[in-house]
Amino acid sequence: MVIDSGPDFRQQLLRIGLKTLDAVVFTHEHKDHIAGLDEVKAFNFFNKMRMPVYATDRVQQALKREFAYIFAEDKYPGIPEVDLYTVREEPFVVKEITFTPIEVMHYKLPVKAYRIKDFTYITDANFISPEEKEKIRGSKIIVINALRREEHISHYTLDEAVSLLRDLKPEKAYLTHISHQMGLHAEVSRELPDFIEIAYDGLEIEI
Numbered sequence: 001m002v003i004d005s006g007p008d009f010r011q012q013l014l015r016i017g018l019k020t021l022d023a024v025v026f027t028h029e030h031k032d033h034i035a036g037l038d039e040v041k042a043f044n045f046f047n048k049m050r051m052p053v054y055a056t057d058r059v060q061q062a063l064k065r066e067f068a069y070i071f072a073e074d075k076y077p078g079i080p081e082v083d084l085y086t087v088r089e090e091p092f093v094v095k096e097i098t099f100t101p102i103e104v105m106h107y108k109l110p111v112k113a114y115r116i117k118d119f120t121y122i123t124d125a126n127f128i129s130p131e132e133k134e135k136i137r138g139s140k141i142i143v144i145n146a147l148r149r150e151e152h153i154s155h156y157t158l159d160e161a162v163s164l165l166r167d168l169k170p171e172k173a174y175l176t177h178i179s180h181q182m183g184l185h186a187e188v189s190r191e192l193p194d195f196i197e198i199a200y201d202g203l204e205i206e207i
Contacts, residue, residue, distance in 0.1 A: 001025055001094055003114060003121060009036025015202070020047055023094045025087075026055040027123055028111040029062030037067055041080040050081040054094065056112065060084050087112060102135045104128045107154035115139060119207040120170075123177050126156050133168070141205060142170040145177035158182065165196055174199040 001023045006012075013021075021043045027033060040051040055063065063084075064071045070080050085092070091100045102113040104125035113122040118140040122128075125145060128136070136142065142165060147155035155177065156164065165173045175192075176199040182188055185198055192198070 001097065003027060004033040004123070005036035005039065006032050007035040010039045012201075013039065013042075021051070023052040023054060024082075025094070025099060025114065026053070026059050026063075027113065028106065028109060029055075029059045029066075030106075030124065031066075033124070034059075034063060034066060037063065037070075037082075038080055040082065041078065044081045050083050052085055052094065053082045054085045054087050054092065054099075056087045056110075058110075060086070100135060102128075102132050104132065109154075117207050119143075119205070124155065126152065126154055126160070128164070136168055139168070140171045141207060142168060142173045143176050143199060143205075144173065146175040146182070147177060148179050148181035149183070150181070158188070162193065162196060166193070171195065173197070174203070174205075 002021060003025050004027055005024055021040065024037070024040060043049070043051060053063070069076060070082060087101055089101060091098050093099070097116060100115040102115060102120070102122070104111050104113050104122055105127040106124040107126065111124050113120060113125065115135060118138070120136050120139040120142045122142065122144040144161050144165065145155055146158045146161035149158050151157055158175075161175060173196045175196065178198065189198055
C-alpha cells in the first residue's frame with residue numbers, strides 16, 4: 001500500500017523498483033499529496049487489476065475534479081482504472097492490514113493520519129485533539145511533519161513536533177514533510193532527542 005501519491009510518485013516507484021501495488025490511501029486532497037494518482041495505470045496493466053483507492057468523501061470529490069478523465073462516463077483507453085472506497089472514522093482493512101484513521105487538523109482542514117499496528121503516520125498537521133491523541137498513544141514508531149523552525153499556520157514547527165513526541169513517547173520517531181528552511185540535516189540532527197531522527201527518501205522501517 002502507499003499513503004498519498006505526490007507529484008514525484010513515478011520517480012519514487014522507479015527508484016525502489018516497485019512491481020506490485022495493492023491500494024492507495026489518501027490523507028487529504030492537497031496537490032502535493034494527490035498529483036501522482038495517474039501513475040497507478042501502470043499497475044492496472046502489469047498487475048491486471050483495478051486500483052483500490054481509499055479516501056474520505058471530501059477527498060473523493062477533489063479527485064473527481066482533478067482527474068475528471070478517470071471518472072468520466074466515456075473513458076479513453078489506457079486511463080487509470082480505480083475503485084473508490086470511503087474512509088470514515090472506524091478502522092478499515094486492506095489486504096489483511098488494519099488502518100485506524102486519526103483526524104488531525106491542517107489549520108482548518110481535517111486530514112487523516114493513520115495507525116497501522118504500532119506505527120502511526122501523521123502528515124500536514126498542527127493540531128491533534130486529546131481524543132485523537134489517544135488513538136496514537138502506545139505507538140512504538142511515529143512519523144510526523146515538522147516543516148521548519150519558524151511558526152507556520154498549518155504545520156508543526158520543529159519545537160512543536162518534538163514537544164508532541166515527548167508527550168506521546170514512542171520508542172522511535174521520524175520527522176517528515178521538512179522544508180529547506182529547516183536547516184542542514186546534520187546540524188538539526190544534533191539538536192534532537194535520541195529517539196527522534198530526520199526521515200529521508202528511501203528510509204525503510206520494519207513494523
